[in-house]
Amino acid sequence: MSSLIPKEIPKEISPSGVEHLNLRLQGGGCPSGTVPIRRTTKEDLIRWKSFSNSSGNINQYIPGETHVAGYQLKEPNGRYHGASADLTVHTPRLLTSNQYSGALMWVEGGLDYIEYGWHVNPKLYGDNKTHIFGHWTADDSLKSGCFNQLCNGFVQVSKSLALGQILTVRPITEGHMPVVPMYLYQNTYSKNWIIAIGEGKMFEAIGYWPPELFNTIKDFAPLVGWRGEVYVPQGELASKMGTGRFPQHDNVGGQYQSVASFSAVRFYNETYIGVAPYDPSLEYIVDETKYYDIVDFPYIDDEWRHTFFYGGPGQDIDGPPVENIYND
Template identity: 35%
Template sequence: MKKEQMACCWSICLLYKELPCLPSTTRPWRLLERARRMTPGLNFQINYFSSSEDGDIIDCVSIYDQPAFDHPALRNHTIQLAPTYDPTIDEHSKKATAEREGKEEKNSMVVKQTWRKSGSCPEGTIPIRRIRKHVLLKAKSIERYGRKKPMFSQENAQLPITRSSHTLLTNRSKAFLLTAGNNYNAAKGDIKVCNPRVEFDDEYSTSQVALLTGPYYNFEAIESGWAVNPGVYGDRQTRLFVYWTADASEKTGCFDLTCPGFVQTSNEIALGSAIYPISTPNGLPYEIIMFLFRDFKTDNWWVQYGESINIGYWPPELFSALSHTAETVQWGGEVYSTNIGRPPHTRTAMGSGRFPDFISGTSGWVKRMRVRDNSMVLMFPGWVEHYSDEYDCYDVDFIRDYLDDPELYYGGPGKNPRCP
């Protein structure tokens, strides 16, 4: 590295202690620029910051200076501050919501974010969770920090539509309910909040609602839910996340705001921040309500949290086919590990870490699942299929008989006597 380049690197480190120096003999400026983009304090003026009791630092950054606008397709993007319509006004959805709230008001409690105990961000700013030095230093590649590993492995693989056509994606195990075949423009679900074991730092466990479209080798997807992902967040807390990709995570997409793309509008939610309380086997269940929907006037894909908070959106410029509609909706869990599909299997758990149990309700679940297609009505889909990549490691159970509203139970411990 040239003397003036090293001097610049050290100057930046002194100005912003959370950014590690990353001297490299190959493309040093590219690495430095990547680190600079991921650390809002270097690019943007911070109006306020909050130190959370869980160790997070939340920077309040001007909504117009957020990382999304570093994306080449969004350089001249005009922010949409709110959806052009209220997606919750659908009478079918309102009725289901009212009925469910009456039945479960005492059992299912509101989930909050830990950082809000220490303050909030003012209007006109968005909260951005600061990426810590030790997390970046552990990353194998700064270029791929915050991204999932590429998802396809076999030439004859395809997106799951039926059990017979599904092929295990590289180093991933999923247990989910899916619907496919229509043009979907919204998906919703109430996801039980858990804190599953994650064995190694380069593994993760997530539970989410996802919309997908496109061929297996280049599919596009958006998803949101909770994650335990030490590789991205530096610990094993349960955190709220969003994720997107336009090419099966080959070169595009990321969690939260770790790359340009997602446009945040809410000053109440910090993506990647820890959530609480967590459900326990002998305690009350806690849920997050995630709703992903397309704005018909702008084609932006919005993420709504808890029936009322619009976190932000993915602009259609990020996608090709998904810019207008999705072909598949999935609800459930995903585990990533290089020890999947072969012994010794990872001990990283899915859901609560317990196999599906409708009777006791101690496993992971998704309830009040909804889609919206061209009928423009939020409803439970007419056709669904439940599937698990590894039934002996992570199972799935779909309950629709004797229930007014079908429910999905899923999860498992990973390695166990049936899954060596």
Template identity: 30%
Template sequence: MWHQTGSSCPDGTVPIRRVTAHDVLRAKSLYHFGKKQSHVLIGNSHEHAVAYTKSSEGIYGAKAGINLWGPFVESKGEFSLSQIWVTAGSLGTDLNSIESGWQVYPQMYGDNRPRFFTYWTKDAYKTTGCYNLLCPGFVQVNKQIVVGGAISPISTVGGHMAEVIITIWKDPKKENWWVSVGDKPVGYWPSQLFNRLSDRATMVGWGGEVVNIRAHNQHTSTDMGSGYFAESGYGKASYFRNLETVDYGNNLGQVQVTELIVTAPNCYNIKTFGTHTDWGTYFYYGGPGRSPKCP
């Protein structure tokens, strides 16, 4: 994700993951390359385990520490991701969404390594938006962090726990939406990209998403998070911690009340949702997908 030597690019340049012909050929078509499909919305082949919060007064960003794993992905065209959503608009029509986190997506990247990613859309994934830098939209400024680059090390069951801290926030002066990894700003989405998000967000979410193409008419065995259910707890289940939102004054505040979306609780779930001195608001989530209870 960062240059191995710790060096940065020359002035006026940024690191860009090279897109190869093989990357494009793995996609269904050139049109589909680097895009989520409109069926990403809940109930259409995508499984979610997400905590979210809404505000009619507006939300200006979100932050969390996201536990980092290398989930198994079963089939071509499937992925497993853990991310933050910052959204406004209606889910099925004019949804504006800014997204960032980590994902394992072999069809896009050609391997099973977790990678830092960004995404945006302003029409509910229909015609606008893309991953990373694969279309005009996201503007990278960081000279060391590669958008779409692999992240390491990753967590191991019962061993080292790795995480990445993601912050998305709206610049109150220029009104662009920024994303940071740790304390390093990576880049921004110009506010002009959006209609509903041009001013503020109305909902933010934290959690996991898996594509379930139901090969052979059975649920995918693609992992969400670590592949362990939430009740397995620390050291096995994946987590989000220190959930925060950004207010109009660009201040971070701990999330006290959230709601949950769990589309297939026998396949993937969220549990042990609470507040802790060091972890703030947190939750465990994930699962293995296909099983006798998730056929």
């Protein structure tokens, strides 16, 4: 496992709900020498085909369909080896089952793309719960790539965690939002793109995508980012992002328990060290500011550090804010 851990793993933002992660497989995991692989059913394949046909290319923002609120690092001659953050976890209410809503980090270069995070995606899973997910492509989703393990490419490592699992998290303090540290980073030697979750003794690599799958991001990625995302088919009203609340530019304390966030935000630089992004290099990407927004706080305190608050109601202005953040 040591070879899968980045040189610097961001410290916990608090003694938060990391130890309250409920991600282990029933029965305590897989037998020695085996790893969990989610059984793909006929219904899964039908849902996946329908979803891929309707959603278009995953790393293209389709006007009027895919709404985003995020920041990205895209410097001239940038050589990035990943991104990490502590993500608050939510179960956004969707106005229709054709939509999805979530939060993620990604690396990108040319037509190569990897993303990792959580989302509510009824077309992909057949439910309205929050799932861990990953997605990759090497040709802008024309012929290669898929979500989770619906195609060859992703190499499973963990015996107890798998992409597509329902993400159930409890905060340690009542009334606080649950937080999950998530990592997408490149191994120094193998160049594998690894995804991991948790922290300290709870840190665990789920698996990786080998560099041979890609063309541009074999050795590094020229772009990394963090964003909230809502997919809305044309003709439908847009669902909530995050908690459904807009971030505020001048009231940090009032957002801790009410607005979705990426905290302890870091990218992995050309020496594979995790560092906080710096303002001049961050590019603001929000396509519909009347529906969603994201606000950058370069430093809050030693716990939250560099934080993005993000989200918004979309067009679901009459619906209640997102309170059901657990998959009970």
